[in-house]
Amino acid sequence: MRSVVTFHYTLRDPSGQVLDTSVGAKPVTYLEGAGQIIDGLDEQLRGAAAGLKTRVQVLAAKAYGERDAAQVQRIKRTQLPVEGELNVGDQFQTDSDAFAPVVTVAGIDGDEVLLDANHPLAGVDLTFDVEIIGTRAATPEELHHGHAHGADGVGHCD
Ligand SMILES: [Zn+2]
Numbered sequence: 300m301r302s303v304v305t306f307h308y309t310l311r312d313p314s315g316q317v318l319d320t321s322v323g324a325k326p327v328t329y330l331e332g333a334g335q336i337i338d339g340l341d342e343q344l345r346g347a348a349a350g351l352k353t354r355v356q357v358l359a360a361k362a363y364g365e366r367d368a369a370q371v372q373r374i375k376r377t378q379l380p381v382e383g384e385l386n387v388g389d390q391f392q393t394d395s396d397a398f399a400p401v402v403t404v405a406g407i408d409g410d411e412v413l414l415d416a417n418h419p420l421a422g423v424d425l426t427f428d429v430e431i432i433g434t435r436a437a438t439p440e441e442l443h444h445g446h447a448h449g450a451d452g453v454g455h456c457d
Pocket residue numbers: 440441444446448455456457
């Protein structure tokens with residue numbers, strides 16, 4: 300039986316810097332094994348009960364993947380659909396689609412630009428401090444859709 304889990308998390312990088320947290324905002328709700336959260340976290344939270352507070356280490360390969368050098372490309376500045384100044388570290392989407400990949404400007408060399416399409420957290424081992432808020436059995440509709448319908452199971456699809 301698959302569960303729907305609701306949890307709060309604080310995400311840190313290997314230096315202990317907080318990268319993201321849900322604490323003080325809405326907790327995250329997901330359907331187990333549906334790819335709604337990163338694989339390594341999903342796997343390690345299987346069977347967790349409400350009230351559990353735990354620290355979960357997720358290696359890069361089970362989080363946002365290892366860095367791939369082939370994802371770094373050199374292109375002409377004029378090929379970029381970006382107006383105005385460009386700086387190393389700038390990030391933008393490759394398309395107007397909200398889910399289009401994000402690329403990062405890794406370098407600027409004259410009229411050429413190095414674009415890195417790796418996820419910003421690729422190659423980074425992650426530590427999650429997790430508090431399980433609640434778990435319940437997934438509804439048939441959720442299993443059919445492949446995602447959770449909110450903490451109480453009566454929410455609408457995102
Ligand atoms: Zn749905």
